[in-house]
Amino acid sequence: MKYSCIALACLLYATAVHGQYEMNLKNAGKVPLSYLNKVGIGPKGKEIRINNIYMEEGGKPVLPVMGEFHYVRMDHRYWRDALLKMKASGINMVATYVMWSLHEETEGKQNWSGNYDLRRFVELCAELDLKVHLRAGPYCNAEMQHGALPEWIVNNKALVIRSNDPLYLNYSKKWYQSVYKQVRGLLYKDGGPIVALQLENEFVKKGLVVSHLMNLKKLARDAGFDVPLYTMTHWMDSEYPKGEVVPYGGFYIETPWVTNNGKITPPTNFEYFTYNRLSDNIGTDIIKVEGNVESFDGSKNDSPFFTCEVGVGAPTFYHRRAVVPEEMAGENINLRLGTGVNLMGYYMYVGGTNPRGEKNTYGNGPYFGYDYQAPIREFGTLGGVMKETKKLNYFINDFGTQLAPMLAYLPLSNKNKDNLQWAVRSDGKSGFLFVSNYLYRYDRPTYEKVQFKLQLRDEELAFPRKPVDIVNKSYFLWPFNLDMAGVNLKYGTVQPITSHREGKITSYFFFEDDGISAEYLIDALGIKTIHGQGAKVSKEKNRYFVSGIVAGKESVITITRNNGEQVKLVTLTEKQSDDFWKGKHGQKDFVALTSSSLTVDDNKILITGDEASQQISLYRPLKLKAFENKLYQGQKLAQLQAAVTVLGPMDQASWIHTKTGTVLKKTFDGTSLANVSEATLRFSSDKDVKLRWNGKEVSAKSVGEYAKADVKAHILSGSNEIRFESEGNDANLIASVEILYKNGVRKVWNTDDTWLNEENKPVGANGGKAKPAHYSAEERLGLFVFDLPDLMQFKDDVRLQLSYFGDKATAYIGNEPFTDTYNNGAPWLLGVSRKKEELNTNKLIVRITGFGADTQNIFLEDNVDRIKSQYPAIKTVNILKNYTYIVD
Structure with missing residues (x-):
């Protein structure tokens, strides 16, 4: 009795699993169409109408x-x-x-x-x-x-x-x-x-x-x-x-x-x-x-x-x-x-x-x-x-x-999310099977011995021929009863990409993926011959079964129809499908494989990449070898370099002294349509000083090598006077005011020889005195200036790629914001050549702020070092240059 119960349980389980992958589509088909716009709009022969299912x-x-x-x-x-x-x-x-x-x-x-x-x-x-x-x-x-x-x-x-x-x-x-x-x-x-x-x-x-x-x-x-x-x-x-x-x-x-x-x-x-x-x-x-x-x-x-x-x-x-x-x-x-x-x-x-x-x-x-x-x-x-x-x-x-006219059909088994997820779009005769065993950031089980059975209007299809395992992270779509230029593909356990027509040859491109072997079942009607390189072709009654396929550029199944036309099935690897491109050159379609970026402009096929050496494989259906490789080799430039310099808190400022008296002052123009977002005055002096902004005394706080004051509330849109008063004559001072406006502009006012003493005479400069070297750890701030190659000499794009420790970073060209980013652990790409005119006369400065001590409420990828990123630093810097070639 014990063994009978186990056998019955196994039978019930097998029946449930078997039924899970079956779908009755005998009643699938067209539905009545109702149109939103009764009259088509557009040029003759291209009028657009919208109905309840699709666009025409x-x-x-x-x-x-x-x-x-x-x-x-x-x-x-x-x-x-x-x-x-x-x-x-x-x-x-x-x-x-x-x-x-x-x-x-x-x-x-x-x-x-x-x-x-x-x-x-x-x-x-x-x-x-x-x-x-x-x-x-x-x-x-x-x-x-x-x-x-x-x-x-x-x-x-x-x-x-x-x-x-x-x-x-x-x-x-x-x-x-x-x-x-x-x-x-x-x-x-x-x-x-x-x-x-x-x-x-x-x-x-x-x-x-x-x-x-x-x-x-x-x-x-x-x-x-x-x-x-x-x-x-x-x-x-x-x-x-x-x-x-x-x-x-x-x-x-x-x-x-x-x-x-x-x-x-x-x-x-x-x-x-x-x-x-x-x-x-x-x-x-x-x-x-x-x-x-x-x-x-x-x-x-x-x-x-x-x-x-x-x-x-x-x-x-x-x-x-x-x-x-x-x-x-x-x-x-x-x-x-x-x-x-x-x-x-x-x-x-x-x-x-x-x-x-x-x-x-x-x-x-x-x-x-x-x-x-x-x-x-x-x-x-x-x-x-x-x-x-x-x-x-x-x-x-x-x-x-x-x-587009095919409705979507879902098995009720999908409602249990522990089941393999699948769907079909069909008109009752042909269609596409969609499968998903993928969850973002989560794993799914392997579903073993899966075979799909579709009851269509005139037949039942079961595929693959032998049940397969569908592994974690799989997703794909397979065709069934696909009309390939007069040849009927009963099914293929491969994902279709596109087709290509040249002369009397129509080629269809598929790729094999997710560990499921490629196989094709093809109606024999109207076919004169069929053969495949490295594949096994078996004639079965009125069909051909193609298996044993080794996916790749050389995997071409050639079908010759009774009327002399040919249909070719090309089965690529998943990696090759990533490199797949289709376009139009003149009036003719083309297919190519390249890891480069590909465009067609002014009837030219262009490939672009970061390497001086680039390869493209062009599909040639009339030649014995399906893909023709072309290698383009330009003159590789010496490795382009970008030097980065760490800026201190008053790096662009100068030490000044009063010469006579106890006052150092400057009037600045703070005119802006934008309000102030942040404003910080940083300074260091060899004597105690009082700070006044527009006549009001402002308190400052010592932060290691220098003092800082929040002056946001004191800045006027117009004339502003900064005034330092020392307790003794001939005080030495260095200072910098950094203002961030709400429109993103960053302005810096530094001490220099245009400052005045209390007699309104120019102050003296003291160039030999050391400046504060580092931003205080308390500020969690870093500024970095980049020396770039001469961008004016390059026609193609040049990019600065950098990785950094920190929370967020903003790039500036002079006072103007260029772009910004939150640190997510991925390299940050800056298209510097797109700003080459501005960078010809201004430096690129990157301002990075660090995380606070508590980042637990921020989702970060594992490669972001939360501790080191409290204190801004540049990790890596690279210059990448594009190389573009015209394909023959």
Whole structure:
């Protein structure tokens, strides 16, 4: 009896596991479509219409790939470079906030030039055949103070912001009119690239959502905005103007705004396949359950599943400083596709730098650096997450027309999060299987002997042929019944990337991953011959089974059809898929493998990297060897050096003495539109001195080698007098005033020979006297000046890479802030060549402050030394130079 019970238990367990990987899709298929815009908008043959499931262009389903790029956060001279990188990596739509507070910091004084030239930015997108989604506000968020509403609006007591207050709406109307004036003639209906307009961001005022959004839509349309798509970011409330405005979702796996008291955060719901599109489960009331499968009932769906904020990188906030792995990006995209996303919008795709205002900084912290660990980072380099992101972009570009009409189906077993997570998108005949065994910062078990069984309309498919183990950190998508230029792939245990057509040869690129061997099952119908290099091909009734594949550039399965056309299946390794690029050279598509950054500009293929020697492998389907290697070797320059000097607290000041009398004084001009954020006077004297600022006595505190005083409350915007009075004649003094303004400017006033004594005569200098050597440990402050190579001689980008001990760092060029960062343990990259004109006449200074003694409420990666980082120091300094080659 005992053994029978064990056997029964094992049988029940096996049955449960077996059923967990089965799905009945016999009733899957098309759903009735309802259109938000009855008439397509746009040029003939390219009209855009939006229905309840997907976007159509020229009557064909499309699945756009949209990347966020804020033009005001980058020097306009480098917009084109970033846009080219976006396009090369598979982006076909650019989203950008139009930030009111930056364009109109002072009421009535608007700036639309230089880095603020919205029209030029949109025109560049048009030149590169990139659609544009304007996110015009009025409210944006974007990690900007007041969500990019101007301070003069926020502080206006006569109105209520983000409401139907008539005065607020009148100001919003003027804002829309200003934005439209900049882009007139560039809307999609006029042949321009602007296809969509966002009206609000995360608007959740209960009872006001519908009316306020409709008011904003009317204002925008009255201003001239007539676009196919009006949107709102919307994941906190289920209200929205149905049929009028499409709500966009946001999905972040790394959530730096959740501090969790410095501890690791638990997994979010968004790390599993779920229909939870918004945080309040909007739409779950129309989930349909049949058997052990659930799906959204598309016929009851009011809006398509579009996103604008799929996080593939993450910002670094003060209390959470996670460094995101590249796998997080791939998994987030995989999960979103598996649950039905039909517009893949990334935030951010291009990092940048917040501009400083005349009165304020506008970033919420860091104040300037907005790198976001994005696929394209603050100064144009490719982030680690680009490897995973672009291969999935290419997949969406190539297979989006097939994927968009397919609903997403989830097994009920997913509700138990201890089970392997999987999903299917299908029309009942073909589709894609999505699998996830990945959790960010947590481990999952290995799921053994997994085989998926799909009951389709006309058949049952089971794959892989033999059950496999799905290990921790796995995520992938597999195709089934994929039409490959007339050849039907029943299934493949490989992830598709893209296809390529040249002459009578159509090539499909896949990659093998996660320890699961590649295998293909192919319909024999219409096939004359099939053979594969290093693979085993078995004919089975009316199918071919291909196994024993050794993934790599040489792994090419060639299928010759009865009509003479060929289909080639190329199975790459996971590493090679990271180096995969697809583009268009002239009128022809090309495929290449390179670890360099690749762009196509002016019909030239360019590769760029930090090494003088770079390699690219170009796919040549008509040649015996599938990939042709090309090596480019330039003249390697001698290792570029950057010398760093540690500055003392009064390093730029001079010792002065009274000559006669007991007074040392100076009048400074403190005029600024910005208020003072911090102001510190540091000084040392060989006699006791009294300090007066604008006639008021100021107390100072001794901190080791010098004294310091907080003078923030005493500084005037205008003339300021500093006055030291000694107890004896001929006092020697050295002093420095450091002022940090709220707009980020840093000014320093030092003692020098322009100071006066009590007779208003120049003081004497004492150059031989030693200066205080170090900032006191109490201040936890360090200043470092960098001597850089002559940047004017380089055409390509040059970057300063440094690592440091400390809490936060700000780089200055002269008085002006360059960028800043919170220490997260990763190297800090500064695009110094992008400021070479300024650096030709000014030094680069990095100001670092250290942590306090208690950092337990700050999440830091393990490689950040919390103790040493209390006291600022530079760890490593490198100069990196780009080398760019034109590919033949």
